[in-house]
Amino acid sequence: MQRRPDPRDPAIAPEHVAGVAEPVTVTVARDVRPEQRAPFEEWAGEILGLAERFPGNLGTSLLRPGAGSTRYHLVYRFSDGESLARWERSAERQAALERVEHLSGGADYARVAGLDSFFTAMTPPRPGPRWRLTVLTIAAVFAITLGFQLLVAPHVGSWPLPLRLLLSATVVVVLLGQVVMPRLTRWFGPWLRGRR
Template sequence: MDNASRIPSPARAAAPPRAVTVLIARRVRPAAVAAFEAAMLGMLAAAEGFPGHLGGQLVPPQEAGDAAEPLLYHVVFAFDNEAHLAAWQDSAERAQWLQQVLPHTVGTQQLHRVAGLDYWFAAPDSTTRAAPPRWKVAVVTWLGIFPTVLLLFLTVAPLLADWPLVPRVLVITLLVVVIMTWGVAPRLTRWLHPWLHARAG
């Protein structure tokens, strides 16, 4: 055996860490809505102080529904990698806020975690199906963001012309995220589903 055969092959480069989004669904008693929202907003604010925090949002029910039925709320937490997400989930601050949230909820929470932008592209009837190839995700994301940003620059941006730069960018990017997440992306991924999830030949 020659010396070359004894040289170990170089280890594969570690994959770069991916952002992780946690989607949580909770049912809330109608009489406890105000207290639940206050507690959840407190938890979201606490998460902002943790390393790697990318954002969070409380999404109220779209319809009021029956006054006697629990209301379905969604909560989104995003961190830049799994380690920072775990640090938040294992923290004493989160545990304290959970103690304030839980008395206002009904049943157990439903939790779904995905990496990067994959939650836009997951199959609607499955939480385990693999996301499409990243290049397809990039193409569909661009197809949604380009017209959304163009529309906002033609309609909203002129109204903010006298604002300082940072608030203008904040408003525009916030609108892009909201429109993409709850409007454009779900429709694009539904229309392009056969192509996104086509098996490689």
């Protein structure tokens, strides 16, 4: 018999998160017993694979512990709070969680919503040089702004300046946070986290 998820469980998105209409990033930190690292990494690959295939998922990653640490971080990102809540209440996730309890000593959950979420997702415990994220963000803003100027600006040239600027800012922020940066940070993840 399948156990019903308890909405008070910290592993389940609370109501104020479930109602968020912006991207939500979740970080789950687990201290893994040294002799259980290989089985835990296999389990982490499975649950992150399940999350990636779940509707609304924008990406996942596994951050391994640094020297002298046993703490792993599983990071997954969803397009909105409702998609996250559906994943966190899913039978697939519940079944996977039941198989991990003997590998680690519990979990700490953190959730961040909105534009903060993609910057938080790109700040692992040992991030690479911050200039790399700055360069990537500038490149993304430049590409979106150039596209806007070439494709949209000629059609709104008669609009009052404040309205043109509002439209431009809206397009840049929405594309940056919802479309461009999630993909760029996934594609360039190894370079962003590199130490040199």
